[in-house]
Amino acid sequence: MSPRTRPIPIITDDALTITGGAFSYGSTPALTEVNITVKPGEAMALIGPNGSGKSTLLKGVLGLIPLLEGSMGFGKSAESIGYLPQTEHIDPEFPVTLKQVVMMGRYRKMGLFSFPTSTDRAAVRKAIANVGLTNVANKRFGSLSGGQQQRGFLARALASEPGLLLLDEPFNGLDQPNRDALMQTLRQLKAAGVAIIVTTHDLELAREVCDTVLFVNGRQIAFGPKDDVLTLANLQEVFHEFQVEIDEHTVVVPGHEGH
Amino acid sequence: MNLLDSLTTAFALPFMGRALLVLIVLSVAAGVIGVFINLRGLEFLSDGLTHAVFPGLAAGFVFGGQGGVLIGALVAAAAATIVLTLMSNNRVTSDATTAIVLTAMFSIGVIIVSASPGRAGGLEQLLFGHLLTVTDSEAITTAVVAGVALVLVLLTFRRQVFRAFDPEGSAAAGYRRVSTELVLNVAIALVIVAASNAVGNLLVLAVLIVPGALSRLVTTKLGGLFAVAVGAAVFASWMGLALGFNISVVGGVDVPAGATVALSFVTLYAIALIVRVLRKGVNA
Numbered sequence: 225m226s227p228r229t230r231p232i233p234i235i236t237d238d239a240l241t242i243t244g245g246a247f248s249y250g251s252t253p254a255l256t257e258v259n260i261t262v263k264p265g266e267a268m269a270l271i272g273p274n275g276s277g278k279s280t281l282l283k284g285v286l287g288l289i290p291l292l293e294g295s296m297g298f299g300k301s302a303e304s305i306g307y308l309p310q311t312e313h314i315d316p317e318f319p320v321t322l323k324q325v326v327m328m329g330r331y332r333k334m335g336l337f338s339f340p341t342s343t344d345r346a347a348v349r350k351a352i353a354n355v356g357l358t359n360v361a362n363k364r365f366g367s368l369s370g371g372q373q374q375r376g377f378l379a380r381a382l383a384s385e386p387g388l389l390l391l392d393e394p395f396n397g398l399d400q401p402n403r404d405a406l407m408q409t410l411r412q413l414k415a416a417g418v419a420i421i422v423t424t425h426d427l428e429l430a431r432e433v434c435d436t437v438l439f440v441n442g443r444q445i446a447f448g449p450k451d452d453v454l455t456l457a458n459l460q461e462v463f464h465e466f467q468v469e470i471d472e473h474t475v476v477v478p479g480h481e482g483h
Numbered sequence: 484m485n486l487l488d489s490l491t492t493a494f495a496l497p498f499m500g501r502a503l504l505v506l507i508v509l510s511v512a513a514g515v516i517g518v519f520i521n522l523r524g525l526e527f528l529s530d531g532l533t534h535a536v537f538p539g540l541a542a543g544f545v546f547g548g549q550g551g552v553l554i555g556a557l558v559a560a561a562a563a564t565i566v567l568t569l570m571s572n573n574r575v576t577s578d579a580t581t582a583i584v585l586t587a588m589f590s591i592g593v594i595i596v597s598a599s600p601g602r603a604g605g606l607e608q609l610l611f612g613h614l615l616t617v618t619d620s621e622a623i624t625t626a627v628v629a630g631v632a633l634v635l636v637l638l639t640f641r642r643q644v645f646r647a648f649d650p651e652g653s654a655a656a657g658y659r660r661v662s663t664e665l666v667l668n669v670a671i672a673l674v675i676v677a678a679s680n681a682v683g684n685l686l687v688l689a690v691l692i693v694p695g696a697l698s699r700l701v702t703t704k705l706g707g708l709f710a711v712a713v714g715a716a717v718f719a720s721w722m723g724l725a726l727g728f729n730i731s732v733v734g735g736v737d738v739p740a741g742a743t744v745a746l747s748f749v750t751l752y753a754i755a756l757i758v759r760v761l762r763k764g765v766n767a
Binding site: 286287314315319321325331336380384 | 522638641642644645647648649651652653654655656657699702703704705707708
């Protein structure tokens with residue numbers, strides 16, 4: 225990452241710490257009052273309705289939009305940040321193979337004049353194997369299915385060997401086998417000490433792979449360990465038509481299980 | 484001298500050798516940069532830049548003669564590149580504004596040259612180049628300017644590919660979007676400046692656009708695109724130059740070689756298009 229996009233580089237033991245953070249696209253803040261800590265090996269679920277500031281937070285962490293107020297600190301482990309955007313608008317005819325796309329995740333590690341080393345190539349192979357796409361590694365990226373392309377972008381994020389991984393709605397449009405495979409990948413990454421932030425409206429996912437939950441709706445509603453925060457009261461404050469969300473995803477209402 | 488001689492022994496003549504050398508240098512730079520123009524869909528912006536450079540060429544020519552052309556073109560190119568890059572980043576640009584700006588600039592250039600006494604024939608030279616009468620020093624400056632353009636793109640090669648494929652992803656990876664775009668636009672402008680002297684401002688676009696577009700018809704491999712674009716540009720230059728030589732020197736008809744070179748580029752593109760259609764059908 226370019227140092228200029230990081231307004232306040234505070235080095236901490238945590239992967240990411242935001243204190244009193246406010247982020248904005250223009251002059252009016254899109255998300256305020258953010259106070260979070262994400263530790264290495266921990267996953268945080270970022271939950272809120274559409275337009276509540278989930279993508280805003282991810283873009284703020286990436287330095288793509290400015291931090292208006294507060295401070296943001298990154299741990300040494302979070303020097304490299306991987307990012308899986310929600311939707312990628314790519315030209316399906318673009319002449320790159322899956323392998324070349326995943327190699328883009330290594331670009332920042334390469335010197336100006338150097339070519340990909342065996343380490344780079346091994347990291348790319350491993351990332352592609354990790355998402356189960358080895359058999360299509362040399363296919364043109366645009367010829368892959370939507371689900372395969374999304375896994376390809378995940379492989380690109382993995383190839384950068386991130387200490388902090390940001391995933392924007394990674395489970396959207398995935399079928400059950402792909403969903404399970406992604407869950408498995410996230411567990412492995414956590415075990416390897418990677419800090420993860422994943423936006424989702426899938427509460428089941430939040431319970432299964434995340435350690436902490438951040439609720440947002442233009443501002444921070446609640447943050448903490450999932451069992452403390454994933455309560456009906458919080459859900460009702462964030463989603464006003466909460467019943468609809470439950471129906472869509474056939475999710476057990478958190479809090480009814482007496483956590 | 485028959486056509487075969489025009490393709491071979493004619494290049495032993497100093498002015499022909501010099502013209503070919505200039506075109507080879509341009510072909511390498513324009514081939515590589517042309518692929519990025521195609522991948523990014525910057526054809527119309529390139530057209531705009533070409534026309535915006537024209538008043539600079541004209542003013543340089545009027546005030547400084549042949550030696551002033553380069554300086555005038557560079558000044559105009561710098562201004563136009565910055566304006567167009569900033570416009571496209573603030574999303575105020577549209578095809579309409581680009582079209583208005585480019586015609587305005589072009590007419591200003593035509594007026595500048597036409598209004599200056601004692602520069603008869605200057606307009607034609609600026610529009611169509613003077614490939615067969617390029618001097619040594621012009622050949623060197625062309626090579627240097629095109630070389631700088633090529634180096635700029637080679638130094639930012641990976642981020643240019645990343646940006647062309649996935650703007651959002653490359654920004655998230657920490658590549659600054661404006662600087663990436665500015666570098667490519669500057670490189671495009673430099674090739675336009677370099678090529679204007681040789682093939683003329685009006686025909687630059689053929690050298691800049693055709694090789695990249697042609698390569699997309701031939702291959703879907705990223706590395707292959709650059710090889711095909713450069714190879715096709717060199718080959719088309721050779722053919723076009725030989726044809727120009729044959730018509731003007733052997734045939735005695737005064738045709739600017741820049742025009743036969745441009746025609747040669749377009750013909751090669753047409754052949755590639757026909758071959759592709761025959762092999763894969765119209766919709767492939």
